[in-house]
Amino acid sequence: MTAKILLASNNGKKLAELRRVVDAAGIGLDVLGLADVEPYPEPVEDGATFEDNALIKARIAAEKSGLPALADDSGLAVDALNGMPGVLSARWSGGHGDAANNQLLLAQLGDVPDERRGAAFVSVCALVLPNGSETVVRGEWRGTLAREERGANGFGYDPLFIPDDDLAAGRSSAELTAAEKDSLSHRGKALAQLVPALRALAAE
Template sequence: MRIVLATHNPGKVPELRAILRESIGEAFDDVELTTAGELGLPDPVETGVTFSENALLKARFVAEKSGSPAIADDSGLIVDVMGQAPGILSARWAGKHGDSAANKALLLAQISDIPDDKRTARFMCAAALVIPGDSGSREVVQTGECPGRILREERGDAGFGYDPVFLPDEQEDPTRPLTFAQMSEQQKDAISHRGKAMRKLAADVTSLLF
């Protein structure tokens, strides 16, 4: 069985492979896990106004084009004092998609006068599974959330995006709190919004496909 991850980022594959293997067990040995990028599929235009809408949009597109079950996710940062912002615009908050340095600089400037105890935020992720079929597709969406707060300066060199300024509430050692950018991949995956959403979705993959 082939399952397509709706992404052009091969770095997302190992995490999903590990999560699916844990959920499915030995049957995962018969799964071919590939990406939309490896199949030469373009990225669809993300016209949704919520994480769930965009995740479903991407999964539907890839399922239709590939004819295989597809998994997609969409995520972003929500800063409480800013309402739902940056939200679905997280990756292009400063205007150019993927300019992490500009996005972080703008965000920090926008909340520079906010006291530390009011800088609460959370990462949100929606993960979607779409299974194509002759009588219509089956669709499932799961969500994950990781609460924390925004620091005033960056800490750590790992991760990406807003990771260096995001301090999650859940910590292995509360006396030495780490940002996402200071954590190992395993530490981050265990508590991250994406890890939580994908683990929920893995249960749906198991029940619907195996």
């Protein structure tokens, strides 16, 4: 019987990303989403850090489902904004969605010169087991912010983020293929650190 893990997210793109990582690593795990388990009230993500929020989500998911649970909290840390929007990334425009968040960020950075438009995508993944064991990892992806949205792939701030990596060749995160993004991204880097723990889970 294949071991199961629950991704505590309603984001289908995050679920697909985790499934790709698990498949690419040859880990025999059945990755479930929240739609695959009994519904439970969404926890309030009121932590001050990505680590706090990832653990809040993973702990409640493991408690309610009885399954090993993985949660990601991620966002964009902009150098010129002292690391903001950070944990507020998804709600930066007051909960009006990705397009509104991107437009607000562009407006806030309107007078910032190109050489000071550095930023990093940050992902913290928390793996919590029903026995109380917890593993927390962090991945960062450096780049700069464009002056207009580019590309139709990805989500969130992807259309504004130009990775520093040579592989991206000046393209935005939203112009990369899924495979390219997996190999470079903050979430890909964090999930790669969890592969040993996921292997151990599959072997139990």
